[in-house]
Amino acid sequence: MSEENLNICELTKQDFKVTNPVKWCAGCGGHSVLSTVQNALPETLVKKENIVFVSGIGCSSRFPYYINTYGVHGMHGRAAPIASGIKVANPNLSVWVVTGDGDMLAIGGNHFIHILRRNINVNILLFNNKIYGLTKGQYSPTTPLGSVTKTSPEGTIENPFKPGELAMGAQGTFFARVVDTEPKMMREVFKKAAEHKGTSTVEILQNCIIFANEVHKEITGKEVRKEHQIYLKHGEPMLYGENNDKGLILVKGRLKSVTVGMDGYTMDDILVHDVMDPDDTVHYMLARMSLPELPVAMGVIRAWETGVFESMLTDQVEHAKKNTKITNVNELLRSGNTFQVD
């Protein structure tokens, strides 16, 4: 089956719903992510038989049970290699990984960097709620320094990861960030992640209502979000703020927030977002922006297309098939040094 043949389906959200109950807590950020994925999938035009959701262990990793596609609920941390095996075996499938900050950045950290390095064409939805939810409230690799949790009664003494920094460091070709309370943003970004050829990582700032409620409040709160977030779009100037008059400029190799019309800054000074820049220097700076000096970047931060592992492997296989005299196992067994004994 060619990739074009996949694109034949007109489906609706209803097609991706399941009859079994969704067992996340009421108020969990996961519900809106699920609903948005179910909305976005029809827009990818892929037959639901050609979609596989793969997960590890954790609250978010129950996701495959809640969506009407093929699915594998794997082992803690191992969603990336399981998904790699599926995609490499059958590149015609649309493969999604649903994972969390513990699953992908702690126990699965090694697999995360290696799937990015290989650039296997799967889409990773990384639910970052900065806490272990399923095991009931221990700190995770993204928990802010000093946080009091069940396993850090005096506060954590470990520096948190920023998923975007890891993604860039591992040569990830697509990185985006979204907020679980903004379905429109999620839908736009999920679709772009699906379109990207290569490993797409979408960090979802997701709220755990039980163990880390409002952990993202400073970024996502209704009153502050316009001032504290910048929704980056390819080809557009990097503007944000209540009046959309704040913008990002580059000064002495660092990003700086300025107000257009003040201190002599004009629109010409404001950076224009280029997701496709092969050089990831600016993407890296955008991904690691943090409050209070700078807004937190949302949307697609990097989307550079380059070689995809499974396509290159398929090419090698096809090339080898064309250039061999050994075309079946009987010929293989009789190749090289053999000895006829009469």
Added chain:
Amino acid sequence: MAKNAKVIELDEVVVKFAGDSGDGMQLTGSQFSDTSAFIGNDLSTFPDYPSEIRAPGGTIAGVSGFQVHIGQKEVHSPGDQADVLVAMNPAALKANMRWIKDGATIIIDIDNFDNKHYKKAGYVEDPLGDGSLEGYNVVKAPITHLTRSTVKEFGLDIKTADKTKNQFVAGLLYWLFNRDIKIGENFLKRKFKNKQMLVDANIKVLREGYNYAETIEAMTTTFMVNPAKKKKGLFRNITGNQATAWGLIAASERSGRPLFLGSYPITPATEILQELASRKHLGVKTFQAEDEIAGISAAIGASYAGHLAATSTSGPGLALKGESIGLAVMTELPLVIINVQRGGPSTGLPTKTEQADLMQALYGRSGESPVVVMAASTPADCFHYTYMAAKIAIEHMTPVILLTDGYLANGSELWHIPDVNDLPDIKVPYVKENDPDYKPYYRDPESLARFWAMPGQEGLRHKVGGLEKEDISGDISHDPLNHHVMVELREAKVEKVVDYIPELEILGKNDADLLVIGWGGSYGTLLTAVEELQEEGVSLSLAHFNYIRPLPKNTADVLKGFKKRVVCEQNLGQFADYITMKHPQFEYQRFNKVQGLPFMISELKLKFKELLEEI
């Protein structure tokens, strides 16, 4: 041939090549093996190399060896001790003195037998002068010196020139065994294809070695090992790892399911990954993962996607894969897990052989986690048992662990090449698209295997996962009774495999005084020891296991007919414990060896005689 050299015909002969890691002894060994196979000898080989790539030259730690056993009769092992030893330096001599027969021929490179080398090898006295070689036929050849002068005209640097020394040795051996030197020359032409200067240089050295042997008359006797009489047909020399890799490709071709190997390099299993990586022309996909866990996880993914999926590893890697094997048990997906056993625990003896992963293979996972466990028994039959492991995995929708070991993996023997079309069929438990009755845990009533629906197939969307599933529907279930049912079903499915495997054979009478029991890679030595004693009229038989879980149906019938039973294995008695648990009505003696080395035929014979004297 020297006019006065006497030719002795031999049934079999063992040659050991030993030198520094860089001396090319493995190549000379292969060349000698190929030549022997070409003229129709049966053979078995075993390389013995250090875990360091280039340990300090001239030291015991750096000695690399290659043993070849050739015969006019059938040969089942590389042999206990050598008739001919080639020692390129004093360390090679010192390391091998206890592995040669009394009166053996020892060929040394005299150029390396000096005080500097004695010191490196840890010799206090000059071994050539202290009487320790009395009774041996020592041939002192100036190999380094003569090789360098032979290749002088080619203008090679010293390092490259010295790399042709092994051909001098080969030349000596061709003369000693009355072999046609043309066969050796053809080997070199293939080996150094497109490098004409190396072909010319090596051939010149080979001839020089041959002529030297003829001229010096130091070897007053030459040997002749005539072609083996029993075997006819097309043969090749094959190692266990190569046979394992090819068994997977054959199973892929016959089942129609493309092959995927997810693996991580680990001694002594790496050649399986390497071999399959070079077989893309047969559609093979290999995935060198970031670790052992990712290797098997990717294989599980590929299996879910409908491929014949396999992972290859050695003991410590199997430990890392334990949780993932549990997932394959739970999801009931076909998966072939090749474990090339080495000395353990931990890093242990990476380049040495052992059989101590049996219990790990049987039980090394959380929960009730049954898998089929099999073991190959010779380098060549790794092909057959890998093929059967894949067949069982697919037909019974289960992970299968195949145990080989370092001895099988690196050893080689002559293999009668089969026709792939004669191999047993592999019936894939497919589901038709849009089958309205499809449920993930519907089972075949005979085998209890579930069916294999693959992503991309319409109307068969389903989930698999590590959480316990409801019988038939495959929904998540925490119901206590359902869990019990599913645990029993998974167990019963694996036990049912007994109906699909061959019965255990007895080699010898079924009512002898002693039954020798073995499993896996010790077959060659056990068989040789048993056959040799049988020829002496000793009352004993051999039962060798390739199917371990489940055990063959007739196991108890086989075991009951003997006065005594002895389980021989290269561990502290794991199979003895297992069979005692499964068949507690019998008593078992044990013979264990955990030295990183295969059994010696002589020590087995001694043990069996001892046991028989006590009857």
